[in-house]
Amino acid sequence: MALWSGVGQAASMAQLAGVDAYGLINMIVEAVQTVKRNRETCQLLARRVKMIGDLLQQLESTQLMQHHETRNPVVQLEETLRHTYMLITSCQDSSYLNSCFMGGKHADQLREVQNDITFYLQLFPLVSFVDTSRTWEQLLSRSRPFATQETMDALHGVHPTEHEDRLRREALHATESEDPETHLPSKFEKDQHTSQVKNMEELANIFGVEKEAGLSKFSFPQIMAATDNLSWRNMVGHGGFGYTYKGKLPNGLDIAVKRHEISSLQGPAEFRAEIELIQNLRHKNIIKLLGYCVQQEEMILVYEYMTNKSLACIIAGKFLLRSGSLSLNLFLSFSASTYL
Numbered sequence: 001m002a003l004w005s006g007v008g009q010a011a012s013m014a015q016l017a018g019v020d021a022y023g024l025i026n027m028i029v030e031a032v033q034t035v036k037r038n039r040e041t042c043q044l045l046a047r048r049v050k051m052i053g054d055l056l057q058q059l060e061s062t063q064l065m066q067h068h069e070t071r072n073p074v075v076q077l078e079e080t081l082r083h084t085y086m087l088i089t090s091c092q093d094s095s096y097l098n099s100c101f102m103g104g105k106h107a108d109q110l111r112e113v114q115n116d117i118t119f120y121l122q123l124f125p126l127v128s129f130v131d132t133s134r135t136w137e138q139l140l141s142r143s144r145p146f147a148t149q150e151t152m153d154a155l156h157g158v159h160p161t162e163h164e165d166r167l168r169r170e171a172l173h174a175t176e177s178e179d180p181e182t183h184l185p186s187k188f189e190k191d192q193h194t195s196q197v198k199n200m201e202e203l204a205n206i207f208g209v210e211k212e213a214g215l216s217k218f219s220f221p222q223i224m225a226a227t228d229n230l231s232w233r234n235m236v237g238h239g240g241f242g243y244t245y246k247g248k249l250p251n252g253l254d255i256a257v258k259r260h261e262i263s264s265l266q267g268p269a270e271f272r273a274e275i276e277l278i279q280n281l282r283h284k285n286i287i288k289l290l291g292y293c294v295q296q297e298e299m300i301l302v303y304e305y306m307t308n309k310s311l312a313c314i315i316a317g318k319f320l321l322r323s324g325s326l327s328l329n330l331f332l333s334f335s336a337s338t339y340l
């Protein structure tokens, strides 16, 4: 763009080759001030060229020149602007010879570039539309929290911690931005939310949780019903993953419901690890994982409930298993006979 100032008024088409649209527009606007012939036509041309310049300015921040369909019109426009500039500078020459030889031709050529410039003025809203659509598409694809490739990466163990950290952050973000009192979620937000739910389910399904014999998938209403709506009266403890509540299933079985707390530093990775490891460690002395609940942003683990008495019998306390960033606490309840 800075090139234009060095070109001067006696430029040839070759000299103008390196000047971009903005530079040419500035040159045209300046040159028009000193035209001696076809003044009105030249001024009209300059006004239209200026309009194109203003439109281009709006698109300047985008990647207009990087894509074939938006770059082509700009390149063509530059060609037309060069012709326009040449014509306007020749209108600065009021000599007798120039008017004898160029008179009629000038008028025709000016009409021609005027038509071209009008055409670009009509075309630019379309160019801008294409450009805006692409920008939106890029923004949307960046905002889509869980691309299929990422899910595949998680499946194949590629950067699992990064991916899972992102799952947690997105879930946190979703809850922060959604205030049911004041905010009706848009379709985009709903899609995002559905996508999160879907991916949480994938997280559980990836490891064949549902196929595992004896492991139940609880719905959130079932959890609510079992724990008197997660009432504080039923709260029996708090750990790194979240609060634990005592509950009762319709068949009378006492359960411990470990609900993931959104502010917890643990997340889907620990949730998955707990499910995976505890399944592999089935033993009568190891606290039994009965099932899980993954619904909306909820991640809940359901264990058999251990009475105070059986907890008191824990001789090994907790076994802390660490694998990378994952940690898992297992309560081992040893019966008196095992102990003795």
Ligand SMILES: Nc1ncnc2c1ncn2[C@@H]1O[C@H](COP(=O)(O)OP(=O)(O)OP(=O)(O)O)[C@@H](O)[C@H]1O
Pocket (backbone or CB within 6 Å): 236, 237, 238, 239, 240, 241, 242, 243, 244, 256, 258, 287, 303, 304, 305, 306, 307, 329
């Ligand atoms: N199956 C269970 N039956 C009865 N109470 C339980 C059961 N599981 C957990 N609790 C109670 O909930 C509390 C929190 O347990 P949790 O495993 O979440 O945390 P933690 O033992 O502090 O481990 P960490 O913070 O490292 O995850 C326990 O201290 C215990 O009081």
